[in-house]
Amino acid sequence: xxxxxxxxxxxxxxxxxxxxxxxxxxxxxxxYECDGLTAFRVPPAAVVLPExxxxxxxxxxxxxxxxxxxxxxxxxxxxxxxxxxxxxxxxIGLSRMNRILSIDIPNQQxxxxxxxxxxxxxxxxxxxxxxxxxxxxxxxxxSIGGNIAENAGGAHCLKYGFTVTHVLEMTVVLPDGDIxxxxxxxxxxxxxDLAGVFIGSEGTLGVATEMTLRIMRKPETVQVIxxxxxxxxxxxxxxxxxxxxxxxxxxxxIMDRLSIEAAELSVHPxxxxxxxxxxxELDGPQGEVDLQxxxxxxxxxxxxxxxxxxxxxxxxxxxVWKGRKAAFAAxxxxxxxxxVQDGVIPRTALPVVLEKLNAMAAGENxxxxxxxxxxDGNLHPIILxxxxxxxxxxxxxxxxxxxxxxxxxxxxxxxxxHGVGREKQCSMSYMFADPDLETMQRLRRSFDPLNLSNPDxxxxxxxxxxxxxxxxxxxxxLETSGIAEVF
Amino acid sequence: xxxxxxxxxxxxxxxxxxxxxxxxxxxxxxxYECDGLTAFRVPPAAVVLPExxxxxxxxxxxxxxxxxxxxxxxxxxxxxxxxxxxxxxxxIGLSRMNRILSIDIPNQQxxxxxxxxxxxxxxxxxxxxxxxxxxxxxxxxxSIGGNIAENAGGAHCLKYGFTVTHVLEMTVVLPDGDIxxxxxxxxxxxxxDLAGVFIGSEGTLGVATEMTLRIMRKPETVQVIxxxxxxxxxxxxxxxxxxxxxxxxxxxxIMDRLSIEAAELSVHPxxxxxxxxxxxELDGPQGEVDLQxxxxxxxxxxxxxxxxxxxxxxxxxxxVWKGRKAAFAAxxxxxxxxxVQDGVIPRTALPVVLEKLNAMAAGENxxxxxxxxxxDGNLHPIILxxxxxxxxxxxxxxxxxxxxxxxxxxxxxxxxxHGVGREKQCSMSYMFADPDLETMQRLRRSFDPLNLSNPDxxxxxxxxxxxxxxxxxxxxxLETSGIAEVF
Numbered sequence: 001x002x003x004x005x006x007x008x009x010x011x012x013x014x015x016x017x018x019x020x021x022x023x024x025x026x027x028x029x030x031x032y033e034c035d036g037l038t039a040f041r042v043p044p045a046a047v048v049l050p051e052x053x054x055x056x057x058x059x060x061x062x063x064x065x066x067x068x069x070x071x072x073x074x075x076x077x078x079x080x081x082x083x084x085x086x087x088x089x090x091x092i093g094l095s096r097m098n099r100i101l102s103i104d105i106p107n108q109q110x111x112x113x114x115x116x117x118x119x120x121x122x123x124x125x126x127x128x129x130x131x132x133x134x135x136x137x138x139x140x141x142x143s144i145g146g147n148i149a150e151n152a153g154g155a156h157c158l159k160y161g162f163t164v165t166h167v168l169e170m171t172v173v174l175p176d177g178d179i180x181x182x183x184x185x186x187x188x189x190x191x192x193d194l195a196g197v198f199i200g201s202e203g204t205l206g207v208a209t210e211m212t213l214r215i216m217r218k219p220e221t222v223q224v225i226x227x228x229x230x231x232x233x234x235x236x237x238x239x240x241x242x243x244x245x246x247x248x249x250x251x252x253x254i255m256d257r258l259s260i261e262a263a264e265l266s267v268h269p270x271x272x273x274x275x276x277x278x279x280x281e282l283d284g285p286q287g288e289v290d291l292q293x294x295x296x297x298x299x300x301x302x303x304x305x306x307x308x309x310x311x312x313x314x315x316x317x318x319x320v321w322k323g324r325k326a327a328f329a330a331x332x333x334x335x336x337x338x339x340v341q342d343g344v345i346p347r348t349a350l351p352v353v354l355e356k357l358n359a360m361a362a363g364e365n366x367x368x369x370x371x372x373x374x375x376d377g378n379l380h381p382i383i384l385x386x387x388x389x390x391x392x393x394x395x396x397x398x399x400x401x402x403x404x405x406x407x408x409x410x411x412x413x414x415x416x417x418h419g420v421g422r423e424k425q426c427s428m429s430y431m432f433a434d435p436d437l438e439t440m441q442r443l444r445r446s447f448d449p450l451n452l453s454n455p456d457x458x459x460x461x462x463x464x465x466x467x468x469x470x471x472x473x474x475x476x477x478l479e480t481s482g483i484a485e486v487f
Numbered sequence: 488x489x490x491x492x493x494x495x496x497x498x499x500x501x502x503x504x505x506x507x508x509x510x511x512x513x514x515x516x517x518x519y520e521c522d523g524l525t526a527f528r529v530p531p532a533a534v535v536l537p538e539x540x541x542x543x544x545x546x547x548x549x550x551x552x553x554x555x556x557x558x559x560x561x562x563x564x565x566x567x568x569x570x571x572x573x574x575x576x577x578x579i580g581l582s583r584m585n586r587i588l589s590i591d592i593p594n595q596q597x598x599x600x601x602x603x604x605x606x607x608x609x610x611x612x613x614x615x616x617x618x619x620x621x622x623x624x625x626x627x628x629x630s631i632g633g634n635i636a637e638n639a640g641g642a643h644c645l646k647y648g649f650t651v652t653h654v655l656e657m658t659v660v661l662p663d664g665d666i667x668x669x670x671x672x673x674x675x676x677x678x679x680d681l682a683g684v685f686i687g688s689e690g691t692l693g694v695a696t697e698m699t700l701r702i703m704r705k706p707e708t709v710q711v712i713x714x715x716x717x718x719x720x721x722x723x724x725x726x727x728x729x730x731x732x733x734x735x736x737x738x739x740x741i742m743d744r745l746s747i748e749a750a751e752l753s754v755h756p757x758x759x760x761x762x763x764x765x766x767x768e769l770d771g772p773q774g775e776v777d778l779q780x781x782x783x784x785x786x787x788x789x790x791x792x793x794x795x796x797x798x799x800x801x802x803x804x805x806x807v808w809k810g811r812k813a814a815f816a817a818x819x820x821x822x823x824x825x826x827v828q829d830g831v832i833p834r835t836a837l838p839v840v841l842e843k844l845n846a847m848a849a850g851e852n853x854x855x856x857x858x859x860x861x862x863d864g865n866l867h868p869i870i871l872x873x874x875x876x877x878x879x880x881x882x883x884x885x886x887x888x889x890x891x892x893x894x895x896x897x898x899x900x901x902x903x904x905h906g907v908g909r910e911k912q913c914s915m916s917y918m919f920a921d922p923d924l925e926t927m928q929r930l931r932r933s934f935d936p937l938n939l940s941n942p943d944x945x946x947x948x949x950x951x952x953x954x955x956x957x958x959x960x961x962x963x964x965l966e967t968s969g970i971a972e973v974f
Contacts, residue, residue: 108731181923186898189900191924193680193684194684220733288774292772295772344674412673415677440679447930
């Protein structure tokens with residue numbers, strides 16, 4: 001189905017991009033046939049590597065004229081198949097658009113290209129005392145363009161908000177090749193908030209080629225405390241109490257016994273052995289953090305924490321986070337295979353939902369370990385299984401889908417931060433009513449009437465989902481995707 | 488042009504709404520012929536007063552079938568003519584949809600109808616220690632539905648964000664009568680952020696009939712300080728320094744000498760007589776506020792503040808804000824007529840822009856007084872004039888438009904919080920490139936292909952703006968609009 005890529009079109013692309021900017025050799029295309037969701041693989045018809053907005057515009061003009069679908073790709077670390085090529089598509093690899101274009105410290109802004117690696121933004125402004133807040137765990141390898149596509153979060157988005165809070169303005173090439181400016185460097189611009197709708201649109205509305213990001217002053221101090229509880233419910237209650245107390249920690253994470261054990265086996269963070277570990281990070285001026293920490297410790301103790309341990313220095317804090325960030329990969333120490341699920345529930349529903357999950361896991365004779373962005377109600381259940389036991393993988397997949405059902409039934413969501421992409425598109429109709437999905441589709445068509453920009457993603461389609469199927473889900477494993485640390 | 492409102496259609500509307508819910512008598516329609524922008528008046532063909540989502544749906548189905556334009560209206564306090572009827576339109580008055588539907592304290596949410604008055608949301612949750620953050624100065628009379636249409640701000644949106652930050656989920660009736668749910672009660676829902684695009688769309692995408700809002704825990708303490716400076720630049724530098732110091736005050740406002748004098752004449756807040764008054768409010772736990780206040784005072788003094796006066800108690804704080812909120816209405820003490828302008832500039836451009844404005848005013852022999860949401864770079868220049876002096880009104884209008892030009896040229900915006908509506912629609916093409924406006928229009932058509940929902944607003948149209956005119960601007964005066972206090 002790569003018939004649209006005629007020699008004339010290829011020659012035109014080569015003319016736009018130069019010899020180095022066009023990949024068509026089958027062995028080189030393999031690199032681009034999947035992202036972090038390695039269970040799905042489709043080789044693209046070609047890969048282009050533009051270096052400027054103008055080149056992206058020319059590419060999209062060709063795609064538009066020839067009706068060739070395209071898929072933009074950052075670092076390919078996504079976990080939901082958002083950068084999976086569509087059959088016959090051109091992949092637009094943005095890794096060469098990796099320049100920092102300008103830094104404006106007085107207005108706390110930085111302008112970058114989409115291929116810039118997340119942690120390089122902070123690196124660029126760190127000498128002046130600033131940082132870029134969104135911190136997906138893959139931040140040392142994932143790109144800002146990909147972060148925008150997925151509206152990436154991270155442990156600290158509890159306090160600082162998701163990517164959408166930190167992108168002020170973007171240059172976007174629309175699927176017909178028009179170049180537009182979405183958003184504004186100033187607050188509350190007139191007109192529709194098109195930047196807000198583009199961020200998190202998973203590549204379906206066009207290609208962002210330049211973005212102005214908000215940078216923030218580094219806090220004077222950062223402190224992390226570990227609190228050990230006998231039950232997840234007690235830890236969850238502490239999270240609710242901290243939020244109700246008018247404190248806003250930078251991060252609040254819960255790990256259960258199995259994930260603590262896995263982390264110990266993997267990176268030895270020396271966590272207290274307990275049923276539920278609550279990790280709370282506070283940041284701000286020293287005096288404020290001291291005051292807040294006293295309140296937080298008091299709340300934990302009132303909820304039954306039998307140990308509250310402050311990470312005494314930068315090294316201790318680093319080790320605490322290393323354990324938490326390694327939790328997924330560490331699941332490989334507990335089990336030959338596992339599925340990482342990503343769902344959201346109202347914070348207050350945590351005890352009830354966990355009880356259900358545990359009962360469901362027991363019913364399937366499977367082990368499930370849990371790590372949570374507890375402040376946001378974002379669950380990451382990890383279903384452990386052994387592919388060599390007949391039928392176990394199928395039961396694990398089924399369980400992971402039923403966990404999403406439980407999340408939705410509790411008033412929650414099918415994904416907190418990994419995105420819909422290819423993985424969960426069939427679950428969208430379980431979460432949204434038909435008119436809601438149709439309204440999104442209308443918006444999509446208003447940007448992309450020919451359905452060329454990352455088609456067959458995000459929304460359920462009869463071809464992929466059948467008439468009313470939820471599950472085209474397939475497990476992904478961090479060993480195979482090569483990503484060491486992912487939330 | 489009310490020919491579409493045939494007796495059969497009126498009878499159908501009466502059947503839907505009951506006798507009390509339909510207004511067609513000319514003298515009763517007068518109330519609805521303008522909003523706070525009283526210079527523009529168009530009587531609607533009819534006014535309907537629904538009490539439920541279902542009634543709104545039935546009304547929009549009739550409008551859709553009969554191709555009748557409609558304009559949703561909250562309290563009619565808007566300053567840009569957003570609720571101005573279109574000729575032949577039906578105004579949908581939402582004042583009867585004023586019920587609080589549910590309160591969920593553990594999840595910090597409240598669900599209301601669009602006619603609920605802004606300050607009544609806080610009143611409903613205040614006994615439990617919570618508040619609703621967006622605080623337009625008209626908050627005792629303006630409605631939540633109107634706040635959503637305009638993405639309303641207020642002095643405290645510096646810290647807490649605009650309305651869009653505080654609306655989680657909405658029930659919306661689309662222009663074809665379909666009912667959809669936009670947004671989510673949980674963070675970072677999958678799919679496009681349609682709630683974000685609806686909020687601030689000035690009534691052009693449909694009618695929100697139910698909304699779940701975020702409520703926040705009241706801060707333990709609130710403190711306000713007044714700092715007196717010899718120059719606006721010194722006050723502005725203090726604002727930049729406070730933000731760069733990693734402090735985030737609840738509010739930062741600057742008033743110039745003329746607006747201080749006006750406030751004194753009007754409500755006697757006993758401000759220090761100075762060239763520039765900086766008002767900074769801090770809120771949070773007592774200990775934190777004490778620490779922050781010391782830093783803030785130090786910054787002000789280093790920038791030359793010769794008096795820093797802490798409002799010692801609740802009464803003193805109330806008086807400080809009363810003076811600030813009265814600044815617009817108080818302009819009437821200085822001059823028989825005035826125009827309130829609303830523009831945004833990068834915070835760092837404040838000194839340069841002010842110098843330009845003053846030179847322009849001097850050139851026209853007109854006085855301009857200024858109050859600023861300084862933290863956000865949101866200017867409210869007030870142009871004083873006397874309509875009885877021949878040509879003075881025309882020069883004042885022209886000056887007020889040229890002030891917007893200066894804002895846009897400085898990298899700013901034509902409106903910070905009053906909206907575009909009818910007033911500034913012709914200025915949109917001065918701020919946005921054609922492809923940007925066309926992308927917004929495509930989005931609009933995807934929601935409203937028949938252009939029935941508040942048509943002829945927000946975007947420039949040849950009929951209203953001519954081929955390339957910026958200014959269909961007309962001055963509004965708070966005396967005539969009957970709003971006592973507006974930012």
